[in-house]
Amino acid sequence: MPAEDIEMTDAVLVAATSAEVVVANGKRKPSGAQIKKARKEALLTEEEIEKALEQTKHRVHRRKKNLHIHRCRFVDWTPSTITTLAFSHRGKGHGGIPQGLRLAVGRANGDIDIWNPKLEWVHETTLKGGENRSIEGLAWSTADPSSPPRLFSIGFSTYITEWDLQTGRAIANLDCSAGAIWSIVADPHSPQLVVGCDDGSIVVIDISGGPGVMEYARGLSKVEKGRVLSLAWKGKSQIVGGCSDSALRVWDLEAPQGQMRTKMKVETVAGAGATLVWAVKVLHDGTIVSGDSTGAVKFWDKHYSLKQSFRLHDADVLTLAENEAGNSVFSAGVDRKTICYRVVNPTLGKWADVASRRFHEHDVRAMASFDCKTKEFLVSAGVDRSIVVNSMSRFMQTNHRTLPAVGQKSVMAVARKARLMMTWTDRGVKVWKLHKLKTSREGKLAPIVTAPQDEAKLVLKMTFKNEENLIAGTISPDGRWIAVGTVNETKVFRLVPKKGGKSGYAVMKIDVPELKEQGVHLLSFAQTKGSGESEETQSTPRLLIVTPDNEIVGVDMLALEEGAGDAVEELERPPVPAPAPQVPVDGEIVRKMPTHTENISHITVSLDGSYFAIIDLAQNITIYSLSKWGSFIQLPRAPAPVTAATFRTGAKDVGPTFVITTADMKVLEYDLATASLTEWSRTQAPNLPEDFTILRDKCVGMFFDPADRRTCWLWGAAWLAHIKMHVEMPKPTMRPGQAKRKIDDEQESFHQPQPVTNGKLKRSKKKEAKSVNAQLLERRQDANGDVEMDDSNEGEVDGVVSREEREKPFWITYKYRPMLTVDALAPGEFVVVERPVFDMLESEVARFHRHEYGQ
Structure with missing residues (x-):
């Protein structure tokens, strides 16, 4: 050769x-x-x-110029549709945003996502549901300031469920002794719930006993031949309900038998049957707002008389939202439109529809609102799985924000050595094998970027019969082990290639008594170094489990396979530093934070099997040694919640480091030898380009380039970037037109580097700035979408600036979206897995369309 x-x-x-x-x-x-x-x-x-x-x-x-990317769109993972939304606190127009404010997002598969709206929306945790446990209603109780907010859910059954946000488990279930529950609302003034049922019953639940305690209190007068579809509190003692018999009703809780106070009829459509009142809200002045199946939004005064009616929707109005001042109301439903109504004459209480926008690709199932002196949110979601955040006061003047449907936590794992990709769903696992890139006679890699079905093969498909949804999954780097877990159980499998030239893998379940009742919060494999002569013993796989109780468990897979009794070992965590004390905001009562705010959020393993890191929502970072089980290093607390992390080991010029990306889009690198920030992090991290720092979609994953340990790759749902961590970042400058970021598929941003000589930062001569179009021309993209790292420019004549020194320190593209995972398979070879929104909607019923003449 x-x-x-x-x-x-x-x-x-x-x-x-x-x-x-x-x-x-x-x-x-x-x-x-x-x-x-x-x-x-x-x-x-x-x-x-x-x-x-x-x-x-x-x-x-x-000669190695190309970065070859497998662009995969065959992974058929689809999140569940969103059915309901609920903020943990009511808005206060005069106060600031509560420190414990959270948004709960209920889904049709029984999952509940918990989002923190601070720092541009961070997905903190998911409470996993189970089979046939759809979440159809959520309610937070904050009436008791001495306890954290309590979360309750309903789901087309007779049971009310209370959730423990720390463990992710249901801590209490109460049968309301009536029909299936359709609606739920929490009393903002006292610890009680009210639910509306399929048989017309209204049931009051007492929750004053504290977390995990629910008791049947009383029942109100029953609706004959009708379901109670929606509920809202009116004052401190009245309940307004929207029913399925073309009427709204008002119940008085102070009445001895909970009698119905009044009944308000809505019109029906000929031949369509009874009108369903899907949504109801009560404003501060006593005005009642209803939305029904005729597409009408009605305003009723405090004396229960109809004031105004708007029929602007072409189909059912499914949800309503209002601002804290009570002068703006929003409606949405099947026709995908979101309509804003405002008071135009406060004296007469006159309302008008002032704006209409369309944010979603399918039915809008739920809306939730919160506003205070410093923040305001109008959140909507539905069948298209996307969460849309908008402003209420500037509904038409501001751009809305769509949180990606793929979320901020990856549901895929990649085994680099085996070239396997794994994804998990509620009750199943799929594994694909990526084919090797072909090489020419000269030894060059063929320019392959898109990986069609013949470039990747489905080699394993597993379906589980467990009732609970899978929480996490992982595959070992060598592709020989798979582990999945629910909130109550962990399962481990051995993958064995099929014999006789057959493609695919056979699965052998490993029976681990200690894991049968061991729930899971996070999972990861570590390939630690061994001392044996064979390939299997030279690397010892260890399964790392983070339990729902925030305990860390290690499983030696070789010892497990050989039947050794000490295969499972628990790791004792060091005391976690106490979080900063809460500070009252504008005289607000300091309430206890939600119980999950110190949960472990990330587990990250170094590729060389030397370390793993544990990061929690309180921003604490602990580095553990895999060779010396129990040894740890406590790094300084992160300045903001961590969204992604990775290790850099094996680099020739620097020792082992740990790199994180925070929710406010800061990149920090810690030196593990000194447990402090590196020089690059102290001097260059503040100079990260604005193209990166203004990104609103959080960083989901990061890794170092196998071909260059000085290049860190980062990715979010809609962007892919790299940062050269050995060069000086240019000082931030504002380019013309940069105030409004373009997200065209062809847009890329480039920043010229400051060269490095002998490991030291060196400033280069200033060069004439190039236009964005000229910069785009510097990147070559072939018909398949290959991303070619351009290094064709000639250097200075005297040779002072080498080819390596001219590499750009920052690069970003918005070409791939939305992404489930990005990882390196080998030097110069990456895999990018996308899941377009329209592919997610293929399995859904066709969205509503009203034919109009001439169209």
């Missing part, structure tokens, strides 16, 4: 003869006998061999 045709990697083993240079890169590893024989018969001296090796390295590095 000619030396100039060899593709080099990081680990190179060379033996030379007069005719060839033998290179082992993990794929074509020569045996020790072959190497010994080659060196014995070599006609070259050791010095000549080393010289030939260095020349080969330089030739290959000059």
